[in-house]
Amino acid sequence: MKTVLILGGTTEARQLAARLAARGDLDITLSLAGRTENPVAQPVPVRTGGFGGAQGLADWLAGHKTDLLIDATHPYAARISANAAEASRIAGVPILALRRPGWEPVDGDRWTLVDDAEAAVDALGEEPRRVFLALGRQEVAAFERAHQHGYVIRSVDPIEPPLGVPDATYILARGPFREADERALLEAQKIDVIVAKNSGGQATYGKIAAARQLGIEVILFRRPQLPEVLSAPDVTAMAEMVDHFVAPAEKRGV
Ligand SMILES: NC(=O)c1ccc[n+]([C@@H]2O[C@H](COP(=O)([O-])OP(=O)(O)OC[C@H]3O[C@@H](n4cnc5c(N)ncnc54)[C@H](OP(=O)(O)O)[C@@H]3O)[C@@H](O)[C@H]2O)c1
Numbered sequence: 001m002k003t004v005l006i007l008g009g010t011t012e013a014r015q016l017a018a019r020l021a022a023r024g025d026l027d028i029t030l031s032l033a034g035r036t037e038n039p040v041a042q043p044v045p046v047r048t049g050g051f052g053g054a055q056g057l058a059d060w061l062a063g064h065k066t067d068l069l070i071d072a073t074h075p076y077a078a079r080i081s082a083n084a085a086e087a088s089r090i091a092g093v094p095i096l097a098l099r100r101p102g103w104e105p106v107d108g109d110r111w112t113l114v115d116d117a118e119a120a121v122d123a124l125g126e127e128p129r130r131v132f133l134a135l136g137r138q139e140v141a142a143f144e145r146a147h148q149h150g151y152v153i154r155s156v157d158p159i160e161p162p163l164g165v166p167d168a169t170y171i172l173a174r175g176p177f178r179e180a181d182e183r184a185l186l187e188a189q190k191i192d193v194i195v196a197k198n199s200g201g202q203a204t205y206g207k208i209a210a211a212r213q214l215g216i217e218v219i220l221f222r223r224p225q226l227p228e229v230l231s232a233p234d235v236t237a238m239a240e241m242v243d244h245f246v247a248p249a250e251k252r253g254v
Pocket of ligand 1: 010048052
């Protein structure tokens, strides 16, 4: 049996783990950072918590005689992706990455691109607005300095401590989110502007499509730079890549 470590924390990582487990010829471990308080159930054994940088991950790969490393982390989890590429080099373990493509603007989109939360706060401007923050709790704190705005904040885990602003509403929810529901939320909350990451995929695109319908501005974080490794855009393409990787040499024509 070949041993595979999947770096996860995304829906695709979970789906990929299930798909590869169904083959029956791989010994798979899924790794989570441990940030989410109630992570969803996973179809394969899970290990949780940081490795201690690239060297720590390289040591783990060697210690567990890993044959293949798959980086299926979130597109904005840039540090672990850089560590994964480096650990692959140190340990001499091949790496594949599942890189979900970002969304592209279409006619009617009103996007403002920014590099980080500080820039997003600046982009909101001075005039009070109704702002929908669809961000993780790490990024939300930056908005405290712009307390003239009213915020609706949706996150998987509670924002603790709450944002020190006079007007904030919290919604705890985990995607996928349907476009019709997103539109209803934007209208009910009288939202003027959304701040979000360009996550790509369908699960969180509903708010982008709904914003387009309603003519609402979207402040989008630019994608971070990720290391260049052999990659696939979705679970099916990645499963095929793994197929090729674990196939006997004669089947690959070697
Ligand atoms: N950033 C986002 O917007 C976002 C959104 C949804 C889900 N996630 C998921 O949440 C996790 C953390 O994201 P992040 O933005 O904090 O990442 P990050 O900034 O790239 O990583 C920070 C540190 O967290 C540890 N880590 C991250 N992912 C890990 C994993 N899958 N397994 C073990 N350790 C991991 C590593 O610690 P050591 O250096 O000690 O190994 C890494 O150096 C990732 O698994 C990611 O897929 C992130």
